[in-house]
Ligand SMILES: O=c1ccn([C@@H]2O[C@H](COP(=O)(O)O)[C@@H](O)[C@H]2O)c(=O)[nH]1
């Protein structure tokens with residue numbers, strides 16, 4: 066089954082060279098935007114991708130580099146195309162996404178809740194959900210910020226998309242050896258302590274056969290100086306189209 070991934074950006078929260086880590090995941094008849102950060106509207110514009118070609122958006126957690134573009138996207142879909150974007154969101158994130166992030170900007174006549182701005186589809190952790198005939202996504206809750214929900218994605222029961230998370234070697238091992246995971250798209254923090262992210266040093270501790278499945282994303286502006294220092298892992302590049 067052919068899946069294509071084109072990252073709108075591959076940068077970490079503070080990266081300035083690579084835009085926010087948001088991606089277009091495409092089957093032949095469906096385009097999913099994974100996360101819609103602050104830079105997503107500009108990245109889509111630069112790629113020449115009209116908003117109406119995006120069939121749905123899925124958000125992994127509530128940080129600006131993952132949800133900061135939703136206000137503009139909702140307004141443009143409403144006023145330019147007269148449509149509500151389809152928004153896949155974990156049950157646990159829907160209320161905080163509205164109350165803590167979007168309410169201030171989106172509230173106006175005709176918009177009083179998340180459902181007024183988006184066609185909201187709630188996702189349950191651990192339950193694979195078919196988004197289109199050839200695209201299924203399962204949310205896996207993974208640790209990122211203490212006390213805040215955040216989710217990784219298991220796509221078509223074979224591709225792991227970490228989103229932002231603290232290193233989880235047991236999960237990665239289980240996915241590869243027990244769930245036939247054949248590709249891992251993983252965030253990486255290249256310098257400094259990981260704290261709420263996964264460091265390159267941590268990923269380098271994984272066995273070579275797991276490393277060889279990993280493409281690195283959500284990196285800092287210093288990425289170029291780490292080329293050749295990432296073991297069996299390679300860097301995902303902004304705008305390149307990958308067949309998964
Ligand atoms: O050096 C750092 C930089 C950032 N953080 C924390 O990360 C998040 C924001 O980044 P995301 O990519 O959106 O997760 C925020 O909680 C910062 O406090 C950090 O811990 N260390």
Ligand SMILES: [Zn+2]
Pocket residue numbers: 077078086128130131229283
């Ligand atoms: Zn992030």
Ligand SMILES: [Zn+2]
Pocket residue numbers: 126128209229
């Ligand atoms: Zn985050």
